[in-house]
Amino acid sequence: MHIEFSVNGERREVDLPPMTRLLDALREHLDLTGAKEGCGEGECGACSVILDGEVVCSCLVPVVQVAGASVRTVEGLARAGELDSIQASFLKHGAAQCGICTPGFLVAARDLLDRNPHPTPDQARDALAGNLCRCTGYQAIVDAVVHAEAVRE
Amino acid sequence: MSGPAPTYGGAVVTARDLPEALALRAQFPEAVVLAGGTDLMVMMEAGQLRPGRVLNLWGCAGLRTISEDGGHFGALATWTDVARHPAVHPALRECARTVGALQIQNRGTVGGNIVNASPAGDSLPLWLALDAVFEVASLRGARRIAAADFWVGYRRTALAPDELLTGVTVAPAGADAVLYRKVGTRLAQAISKVVVGARIRQVEGTVTEARIALGSVGPVPLRARRVEALLVERGLDPDAADAVVDDIAPIDDVRSTAVWRRQVAQRVLRRWLVEQRAFSARNARQ
Numbered sequence: 154m155h156i157e158f159s160v161n162g163e164r165r166e167v168d169l170p171p172m173t174r175l176l177d178a179l180r181e182h183l184d185l186t187g188a189k190e191g192c193g194e195g196e197c198g199a200c201s202v203i204l205d206g207e208v209v210c211s212c213l214v215p216v217v218q219v220a221g222a223s224v225r226t227v228e229g230l231a232r233a234g235e236l237d238s239i240q241a242s243f244l245k246h247g248a249a250q251c252g253i254c255t256p257g258f259l260v261a262a263r264d265l266l267d268r269n270p271h272p273t274p275d276q277a278r279d280a281l282a283g284n285l286c287r288c289t290g291y292q293a294i295v296d297a298v299v300h301a302e303a304v305r306e
Numbered sequence: 307m308s309g310p311a312p313t314y315g316g317a318v319v320t321a322r323d324l325p326e327a328l329a330l331r332a333q334f335p336e337a338v339v340l341a342g343g344t345d346l347m348v349m350m351e352a353g354q355l356r357p358g359r360v361l362n363l364w365g366c367a368g369l370r371t372i373s374e375d376g377g378h379f380g381a382l383a384t385w386t387d388v389a390r391h392p393a394v395h396p397a398l399r400e401c402a403r404t405v406g407a408l409q410i411q412n413r414g415t416v417g418g419n420i421v422n423a424s425p426a427g428d429s430l431p432l433w434l435a436l437d438a439v440f441e442v443a444s445l446r447g448a449r450r451i452a453a454a455d456f457w458v459g460y461r462r463t464a465l466a467p468d469e470l471l472t473g474v475t476v477a478p479a480g481a482d483a484v485l486y487r488k489v490g491t492r493l494a495q496a497i498s499k500v501v502v503g504a505r506i507r508q509v510e511g512t513v514t515e516a517r518i519a520l521g522s523v524g525p526v527p528l529r530a531r532r533v534e535a536l537l538v539e540r541g542l543d544p545d546a547a548d549a550v551v552d553d554i555a556p557i558d559d560v561r562s563t564a565v566w567r568r569q570v571a572q573r574v575l576r577r578w579l580v581e582q583r584a585f586s587a588r589n590a591r592q
């Protein structure tokens with residue numbers, strides 16, 4: 154099936170069986186390997202992308218459902234070689250260790266910050282409850298999200 | 307997880323509005339209906355389901371609306387839609403925020419939770435408590451099914467093969483006391499060990515109506531009829547909660563034991579009744 158959608162502001166096309174997971178369309182067919190597969194069943198958030206303005210698990214979305222939609226992946230966060238504030242904040246706060254969960258956290262955090270630029274730690278924890286990290290113990294991630302706007306300023 | 311990416315084969319037909327969806331449903335009664343996919347995609351990934359054909363409803367924007375008064379939900383309203391709607395009853399909004407995590411709430415729909423008919427489906431007891439009416443339709447026509455008649459057996463609903471769920475209506479709860487309580491391992495992403503939805507109506511200090519419903523304690527979400535009857539008979543008596551052990555039929559499974567579930571169901575209800583009794587007493591004094 155021929156499907157067109159926008160990825161990080163660019164029009165992209167794929168020819169794939171309609172129930173192909175968006176995650177596979179991105180990773181295997183569009184060379185966007187930022188979104189990761191942790192669990193393949195919606196539990197870990199490593200595959201998070203922003204779909205029409207809402208964070209979703211790309212492992213749970215069949216590509217047929219993104220026809221005409223707009224997808225933002227972790228690759229689309231940095232602009233013109235400059236890191237997004239949440240990426241800079243992750244660096245500053247040491248919020249990544251092995252890094253497998255990081256793209257998903259960055260995307261989910263960006264979704265939160267777009268709605269709420271100054272979240273409290275509780276709001277950050279709540280918005281990131283669908284993302285699992287086995288390394289950091291979360292505190293550095295929460296710090297990075299809470300202070301993301303301060304990094305920009 | 308490794309190896310070539312799974313594609314789940316199968317053709318997909320996509321509907322853009324209800325008439326199209328009903329026509330496609332009639333044409334392909336064997337097709338698996340797809341809404342937000344948060345239950346179906348997991349089953350496909352696990353190899354439990356390999357549909358030859360899928361009827362994709364996502365994109366039927368007209369089925370996603372919630373009425374301004376918060377009393378009517380299109381089947382495709384997502385849990386995020388429910389959580390963010392200011393007029394929806396607070397208990398339902400709270401329930402919406404406990405379905406998975408944000409990524410799941412952004413995609414998972416009201417209709418998917420209802421038709422999936424998992425005994426652990428978090429919204430199901432609350433629909434029972436709120437006397438919800440489910441609207442279903444086929445090319446043959448539309449009909450309404452009370453929540454109490456909808457889940458007919460383990461993961462089985464009253465929907466006919468050519469029918470779709472189109473919406474849900476709840477009666478205004480007014481000043482009724484309404485409880486939603488999910489008990490799980492953690493707040494997010496946890497399948498309930500016990501989930502309770504309840505509503506009590508009082509008229510001048512007398513309990514006139516009680517709806518107590520529980521999930522994860524039987525093959526279908528269950529009404530606690532004994533507790534309900536005791537509350538109407540005796541008023542807000544916390545001891546009525548004890549009868550719940552005979553109203554439910556929990557089992558031992560990987561998440562919990564039957565004994566623990568009975569105890570928790572009883573305590574959640576008792577605590578709520580104690581609170582409600584104190585609240586009523588305060589109101590009566592004023």
Ligand SMILES: Cc1cc2nc3c(=O)[nH]c(=O)nc-3n(C[C@H](O)[C@H](O)[C@H](O)COP(=O)(O)OP(=O)(O)OC[C@H]3O[C@@H](n4cnc5c(N)ncnc54)[C@H](O)[C@@H]3O)c2cc1C
Binds near residue numbers: 414
């Ligand atoms: C990580 C994760 C966490 C979750 N946590 C929770 C939780 O905490 N609590 C909970 O209750 N659930 C939870 N779920 C399950 C799921 O997200 C919900 O049940 C959700 O509401 C399903 O909606 P959907 O639109 O995604 O359903 P789908 O997967 O699209 O469909 C589910 C079923 O309903 C049928 N269906 C859907 N819409 C219609 C319709 N309009 N007419 C007829 N049939 C229809 C489908 O054919 C299918 O059988 C979780 C799932 C995941 C992956």
Ligand code: FES
Binds near residue numbers: 189192196197201211
């Ligand atoms: S890979 Fe999608 S949530 Fe884990």
Ligand code: FES
Binds near residue numbers: 249252285
């Ligand atoms: S940094 Fe390793 S899983 Fe999060």
